[in-house]
Amino acid sequence: MRLLAEFEIYCDALPLVEVAATVPAATILLELQFNHGERPLFLVTVTNESHQPVAKALTDAYDVGEWTLIGQAGDTRRYQVVPALSFxxxxGEQIDDLAGLEALARADAIIERIEVFPEGWRQTGWFATRDAFSEFSAFWQQNADFQLSRLTRDGESEAPGNGLTDHQQEALRTAYELGHFDIPRRASLEQIADELDISASSASERLRRAQAQLIEETVATTWPPLPE
Structure with missing residues (x-):
């Protein structure tokens, strides 16, 4: 039985988490390029943030060596990043079983999306069997804070929005009920934050990520990909 899983790994030692914490409004997607030596290069796609704050965050990050802006399309920028550290x-200080981590790369699974956020990584992956997923989730439960957002069987139909976390759904529902999306707008970001008992910046981040997820699941699938 093939499975599709969406989950969060809360671990501040993961690559580029410091960068995400420095520019929390940005959406940061990470790809690993394994054809350049022992440690893969990072291909990083950033949206919702201008170049200068991202450039400073990359330059100041302890785990980033050299980086290069490869291209730009609208407010989307793509960077190539050379890691400054070995695995x-x-x-090493966060995960005792590094051999187990390397073994996950040989599991019957494909991680197709990695989003870096200020506390860790948010991932979407395909797993050939439940045992393959259980091995993956068990490792991260033992070595970090692993939270499963969605687990479905291959081919199972779903309504748009099922990929939202509980906090994102709550933020969208609260914003809608307060009139944040009305024209004219009847509720400010600060009012939504007060209702959720969080900061305005956290409310903004939840709404941005929720809206990005809905766009990705609906209209974005009909757009042509960005040029490489």
């Missing part, structure tokens, strides 16, 4: 230096 052991990056994760």
């Amino acid at each position: 052991e230096d990056q994760l």
Whole structure:
């Protein structure tokens, strides 16, 4: 039985988490390029933030060596990043079983999306069997804070929005009920934050990520991809 899983790994030692914490309004997607030596390069796609704050965050990050802006389309920028640390230096203090982490790369699974957020990584992956997923989730439950957002069987139909976290759904529902999306707008971001008992910046981040998820699940699938 093939499975599709969406989950969060809360671990501040993961690559580029410091960058995401420095520019929390940005959406940061990470791809690993394995054809350049022992440590893969990072291909990083950033939206919802201008170049200068991202450039400073990359330059100041302890786990980033050299970086290059490869291209731009609208407010989307793509960077190539050379890691400054080995796997052991990056994760050794946080994860005791580095051999187990390397073994996950050989599991019957494909991680197709990695989003870096200020506390860790949000991932979407395909798993050939439940045992393959159980091995993956068990490792991260033992070594970090692992939270499963969605687990479905291959081919199972779903309504748009099922990929939203509980906090994102709550933020969208609260914003809608207070009139934040009305024209004219009847509720400010600060009012939504007060209702959710969080900061305005956290409310903004939840709404942005929720809206990005809904766009990705609906209209974005009909757009042509960005040029490489």
